Each structure stands twice: as C-alpha cells, then as structure tokens.
Amino acid sequence: MKLPDTAHTSRPWRIHQIAPDFRLEDVWALPTPGGPDDLPRLVASMVGDGANSFPEGAPPVVRFLWNARQRIGALLGLDGADSGVGTRVSSLRDRLPTDLREGPRGPDFTDVPLTSLYLLQDEWAAEMANRTVHTIMHIGWVPDGSGGYHGQMAVLIKTNGRLGAAYMAAIKPFRHWLVYPAFLRSVQRDYAASAESV
Template sequence: MKLPSTAHTSRPWRIHDIAPDFQFEDVWALRTPGGPDDLPRLVSTLVSDDSGTFPDSAPMPVRLLWAARWKIGAVFGWDGPNTGLGSRVNSLRDRLPEDLRQAPRGPDFKDVPFTSLYLLQNEWAAEMANRTVHTVMHIGWVADESGGYRGQMAVLVKPNGLLGAVYMTAIKPFRRLFVYPALLRSIERDWRAHV
C-alpha cells in the first residue's frame, strides 16, 4: 500500500543526512509482520538467491515492462559498466559518517545491480546508478498499529540531467500502477515463505 510521504520524511532516518540532494519518490508499506529485531531477516529475504521471484512471478504486463526496459537500456547503453557507481557517480558510501562506515553494510543483491550502503536495527539502504539515474532503495522497520513491526520501502532518486528527468517522468505511472505493486506482493510472498 502506498503511504503518504510523511511516513518516510517525518522519521529520523539516517538516509536524510546522507542523500539530501536526492528526490523522494514514493514510500510503500510492506506486509511483513515481525518483531523489533527482524529487519536483518527481511533484508536477507530480499536479497537471497531463493527469493528471486521478481519479476518472474509478476503479472505478464510487469514482465513485459521489465524486459522492455532492459532491452531499451541495452540499445542506448544506459546500463554499461561505465554508467554506474564508481564511474559515472561516486557511491554514497563516500558520504557516510564514521559510525555508519563502521556499521554492517548488509548483503548485496545477487542478480540486481543494487549495492548495500548500511544496515542498522531499523534501517537499510542500497544504491544503484546507471546513465539515467542514481537511486536509493530504503527499507525502514517501523512499529505498526497492532503493536508489532513491519517494513516500509522508500525510493529516492537523483536523475542524471534532462535524460534522467524525462526518463523518471515517463516511467512514473508504470512504476506506481504496475511495477511497485507487483514487487511488493513478491516481497510479501517471500517473507511469508521464510517465516
């Protein structure tokens, strides 16, 4: 479920200080009920080899959109080795304060080009960059209405020039209507399978 922006912006997340020049895009509730110390388990579930059901388990329109994006990226060279972290943009790890540099990074995805930045008890962030955008996936672990905890996923972006701004505008309706709801269902399904 999509949440109001304040569900992310009003919380004292560390990512606010690390990426103040990134635009907040969306925040979504994850139906991943757990206890106060379960964020590392959620992160492990997200990045594990056996939870790689997205986009394979997504509805056909999402799989087609996903495949089209990678084909277009290949044609225009959006995702080449010289377009990402360490070449086109510096990693946000370079901005981390000393305490976060000493904190666990958290695991990296196996088949998705996101790299972990840090993992805390209630917050995890991973980044990815290509020719169009530098983006952060932020997973927070928050108290819910029932007295338990659940995850919430926020997306922060820094478009790369006019190309990035046009790209983000063009994909926004597809992200919100198709891709994120399918991704959230996949995360929630994987969570239930690992409980």
C-alpha cells in the same frame, strides 16, 4: 500501499543526513509483519533468489516490461559499466559517517544492480545508478501501532539532467500501477517463506 511522503520524512532516518540532495520519489508500506528484530530477515528475503523473487515471479506483463526496459537500456547504453556507481557517480558509502562505514553493510541483491550501503536494526539502504538516475532504496522497520512492526520502502532519486527527468516521468505510471504492486507481492511472499524456514 502507497504512503504520504511524511511517513518517510517525519522519521529520524540516517539516510536524511547522508543524501540530502536526493529527492523522495515514493513511499510504500510493505506487507511484512514482524517483531522489533526482524529487519535483517526482511532484507535477506528481499535480496535472495527464491522462486518467487522479482521479476521472475511477477505477472507476465511485468516481466515483459522489465525485459523491455533491459533491452532498451542495452540499446541506448543506459546501463553500461561506465554509467553506474563508482564510475558515473561516486558511491554514497563515501559519505557515510564512521559508525555506518565500519558497521554492517548488508547483503547485495543477486539479480538487480543494487549495492548495500548500511544495515541498522531499523534501517537499510542500497544504491544503484545508470545514465538516467542515481537511486536509493531505503527500507525502514516501523512500529505498526499495535505492538508489531513492518517494513516501509522509500525510493529516493537524483536524476541525471533532462534525460533522467524525462525517463522518470515516462516510467512513473508503469512503476505505480504495475511494477511496485508486483514487487510488493513478491516481497510479501518471500518474507512469509523466510518465516517458514526459520
């Protein structure tokens, strides 16, 4: 479920100090109920390579869009080795205060070029970049008001000029109506499966 921006901006996340120059693009509630210490399990289930992982377990139309984006990106050189974190942009790890830099980083994704920045008991952040945008995926672990907790995903972006702004505007309807709902279902399935394997 999409949430108002204040669901992210009103919380004292560490990412606010690390990336004040990034714009909040989206905030979504994750269907991942758990206890106060379950964020690491959510993170592990999100980065894993299970059968339901995204985009392999997504509906055909989402897989088609994902593959089309990969082909277009290759054709236009959007995702080249010189366009990512550490080349076109510096890693946000360079901005981390000492406690976060020396603390747990968290796992990296296996199929998506997101690299973990830091992992806390209630917060995890990962970054990626290409020729259009530098993106942060922030996962918070928030109380649900009835004694439990659940995940909350925020996407923060810094666009790369007019190309980046045009790209983000062009893909917004696809993200909101197709990609994010499929991704959230994938997260829900993988998280539930991780509970069964514990």
